């Protein structure tokens with residue numbers, strides 16, 4: 001079976017994931033690739049319904065383990081209905097957040113046991129694992145200022161304090177360090193155009209290698 005490539009963007013609040021995911025998709029299409037852009041939580045009609053529950057804070061009283069189960073339920077639908085079919089059709093899937101976000105927010109910050117996260121990951125994603133993950137890194141105060149600059153009301157995660165967001169940043173860097181074949185840390189504190197150029201260069205280099213090569 002033909003298999004496409006799976007590229008994810010990860011990082012803390014306001015690091016520019018959505019901006020850069022969109023720009024990379026545009027770049028890859030210009031190079032002739034078929035690209036599917038998506039995001040988590042959400043990305044499919046069923047998962048988008050769960051997104052609202054998670055980001056509104058409605059599920060917060062249930063605790064981090066229950067939230068992890070809801071993220072996994074949304075992910076299972078997203079993978080089944082969108083990601084897996086797109087990869088099977090040979091497309092490039094560019095996803096704004098995926099498994100690493102669960103490991104950071106519910107695992108490192110929420111203290112959900114790794115054994116539960118392992119099991120949920122297996123059920124929700126199966127073999128659908130990213131080939132390449134860009135971990136966008138900026139000091140958390142810059143990320144929070146960027147997010148605040150958008151003017152939208154803070155969601156359940158954005159509303160946490162500076163200490164929380166510092167720990168999020170450290171946890172993403174630890175994830176990247178533990179899996180250097182898949183993860184590339186990108187300094188995203190510069191202008192968006194410079195970050196975009198660096199990501200395009202890295203993606204082109206990776207895509208010119210055979211699928212499965214690191």
Ligand code: Z5A
Pocket residue numbers: 012013014015016017018019020040041055071097098099101102103105106146147149150155157158188189190191192193195
């Ligand atoms: N979550 C979880 O707990 N567990 C999970 O398994 C998953 C998610 C999948 C999703 O929130 C929340 O769910 C997330 C973790 C949790 N919460 N947090 N925090 P979301 O989808 O609503 O939001 P987000 O993923 O956190 O993205 P974001 O913070 O909204 O921002 P971003 O995508 O990283 O950045 P952006 O939207 O591209 O840019 C933000 C602003 O900065 C915007 O005005 C841009 O124009 C500007 N920008 C972008 N790049 C630059 C540069 N380079 N310079 C200056 N300004 C820039």
